[in-house]
Amino acid sequence: MNHYEFSFQVTDTTQQEELIALLSSIGFTGFDESNDACKAYIPVDDFDETAFNQILDIIAISFTKSIIKEENWNAIWESGFEPVTIPSFQEGKPWVRIRAGFHDADASISIDINITPRMSFGTGHHATTYMMVQLMGLIPVTGTRVIDFGSGTGVLAILAEKLGASSVLAIDYDPWCISNAADNLQANQCTKIRLIQLDKMPRVEEPVDIILANINLNIIKDNLDAISDAVKPGGWILFSGLLRTDAPEFDRMISDKGLQKIQYVEKDQWAAWLTQKL
Known part of the structure; x- marks a missing residue:
């Protein structure tokens, strides 16, 4: 593509x-x-x-x-790609390192993720991915069922598995992203993530524990009912892909859906929310 x-x-x-x-x-x-x-x-x-x-x-x-062109993308990103280390939100210590396959792993950092983005987005360099990673460190993930809506490279789904999720459903509308994410799952030896191609949040038979939604305001608006319905009471929804100027409107939206804002963070002009369903 x-x-x-x-x-x-x-x-x-x-x-x-x-x-x-x-x-x-x-x-x-x-x-x-x-x-x-x-x-x-x-x-x-x-x-x-x-x-x-x-x-x-x-x-x-x-x-x-x-x-x-599709075949030129790797050469472009490889020429300027450097590993990114994301500190834990509470302690500020190096926690997650996202690198390409041609970089060596760093054994001093707890979680190592190997990502090749191709034409997909999600390497940790962008503020929205960075904040989502940090917010994931604030919630219990071990043993949970997770949906990653707008998965891109699959980086957040991969992190969820590495944090102990029992199952992860990773969703993206773009077939190229699905193919790219599949390669990244293999590179990280993931076995608990299922990829599906959809252009909207699916209705689920059984609500999950955590939903990750790093997309944009319009897509979140269009899917907020389904997102809210797909998480169990007491479950967690993490949002980003929104500008900080969207915050007042988005605060009203999540409140109307019975979601409590637990943590709000900003980086550059971007914002992210950790919410819990009441």
Whole structure:
């Protein structure tokens, strides 16, 4: 699957936040941010030029556009990929290390995850994945049943298994992500994760203990009823992929669904929630 890469020149954080929010609403699924630039990625088949031009009517911004072919992706990410170490939320000590297969493992760090992202997103470098990993360290995972909705590379599903989950259902709409995640499961010797391709949260016969939802506001909005119904009372739902400017609206949404906000964190312009179903 080929992707478009758009490189935007941004003037400040506020403009970058607005741009990412608008692009997320029309199917962009990956972002690479710096102080004065933002790269955004979308599958070629998902790109809606009319919707994109409507965003340009809202934000006057210069950009370049290029195609990243499927076979070129590994060379691009490998050229700049470095392992990321994520500290535990409470103690601040190195806890999870996410690396590529060509990096050596670090025995001094508790959890080692080997990820090859291909055209999928989720390496721990992005703030949303980073925060989700940290929040997972705040809840009991051993022996639980988990759903990872919007699994991407499968990194959070893999972490759930390494933390002792008894079963994990990893869901993504993109067949390329499913294929990529399958390779990553094998690289990490995972045996308790089942991958399925769906474009929405499924209705489950028996509610699970934990749901991980690192996607974007619009997809979470569209699926919040099903997400809430799929977790048992007392169970945990972790959300990210939302901007910190979404926080007031999202706080109202989760409260209306009977979800109690246990922990809220921000990193860069992104936000994440740890919630518990009442």
